[in-house]
Amino acid sequence: MSGLGEVPEEIAEAHENQKKVIGGRRPQCSDIVEMLQTTSSERRTFIFIDALDECAAGCRVEILDSLHQILQKSQDTRIFLTGRPHIEAEIRKRLSGRVTTIAVTPRRGDVIGYLRTRLGKDTNPDAMDSSLEADILKKIPDDISDMYVEATILRKLPQVIH
Numbered sequence: 001m002s003g004l005g006e007v008p009e010e011i012a013e014a015h016e017n018q019k020k021v022i023g024g025r026r027p028q029c030s031d032i033v034e035m036l037q038t039t040s041s042e043r044r045t046f047i048f049i050d051a052l053d054e055c056a057a058g059c060r061v062e063i064l065d066s067l068h069q070i071l072q073k074s075q076d077t078r079i080f081l082t083g084r085p086h087i088e089a090e091i092r093k094r095l096s097g098r099v100t101t102i103a104v105t106p107r108r109g110d111v112i113g114y115l116r117t118r119l120g121k122d123t124n125p126d127a128m129d130s131s132l133e134a135d136i137l138k139k140i141p142d143d144i145s146d147m148y149v150e151a152t153i154l155r156k157l158p159q160v161i162h
Helices: 009-020 029-042 057-073 085-094 108-120 130-144
Strands: 045-049 077-083 099-104 149-154
Touching: 009 029, 029 045, 029 057, 045 057, 057 077, 057 085, 077 085, 085 099, 108 130
Parallel strands: 045 077
Antiparallel strands: 077 149, 099 149
């Protein structure tokens, strides 16, 4: 498996053209969708988007609709999204087709290990006593077990017959 050897000429050219615009305007969403459709139509492509739930609702709709457009023209494109469960229905609605969702729940021991590492790097260790540290190591792992991430894998959309 390998990535692109170089950035496709169309994408590099669009980037250079936008740098010439006063204020360095970014390419518009429609330009990006078109570039991704062109690139992904030539080879199998994987698009990864992390923490989609953290995106503003209006932007999330635009992203999902754009991904739907890409999938319609690029049948070999696969999409991997992560986000919390509350956006699953929106993903299914906007990206009608075969969607596989996998729940990923952190292990309590991993969360405690992470917290201990972070607490050990505290720049003001005198601000915390052993009681507060014990509370943190108990409360946060218990609460975080309720917050899990869903990974959504989109396979090709069914063919639309006109």
